[in-house]
């Protein structure tokens with residue numbers, strides 16, 4: 001199957017899942033996760049209508065941004081070291097993986113130099129696995145309150161990455177919990193912050209995520225094929 005064909009199938013599946021849950025399909029955006037994918041494959045996806053691309057590594061993102069010829073929007077979705085923020089300042093439209101205040105402060109500092117504000121999501125570690133990134137649920141509220149005060153950063157919502165399950169239903173409680181947390185934070189009416197976006201769902205479980213309220217699904221292998229992934 002071609003990249004264009006895969007994209008069409010995914011859009012159909014997103015649409016069906018959204019309608020099943022009584023949601024407007026246009027409220028769900030597809031982030032094509034292009035880590036390890038060549039810039040030509042990325043251009044191919046862009047020509048098929050894909051606009052938003054998610055990258056995990058700073059160096060790879062910076063290199064690809066120079067090679068890709070189609071107009072695309074970059075999202076950073078991987079673990080981000082503070083000392084690398086400068087390299088992606090102004091280049092990415094959204095950072096999904098803000099998990100600590102020191103990182104939020106560095107994003108604020110770098111975007112401030114450009115006189116701009118960066119859209120960010122707070123990554124929550126619902127599973128409490130030591131190996132996965134994300135703020136713990138206990139630190140989440142404090143992090144949101146502190147980061148919301150930073151002028152060159154706009155909190156737009158939450159992101160999570162559940163543990164892997166063979167059965168996508170296994171991920172449902174994690175997606176539901178992220179949506180619940182977003183509702184709880186939203187009710188606090190913290191100034192300069194909104195909980196409009198939920199970044200959740202990958203190739204194996206995005207339909208469940210859409211049913212639970214995802215507005216951004218991050219899909220890699222179902223678009224580009226397993227062969228692209230090292």
Ligand SMILES: *Cc1c(COP(=O)(O)O)cnc(C)c1O
Pocket residue numbers: 033035056077078161202203204218219220221222
């Ligand atoms: C790789 C990756 C994805 C996409 O995973 P697939 O299973 O290939 O769809 C989504 N989110 C993050 C954070 C990733 O690193």
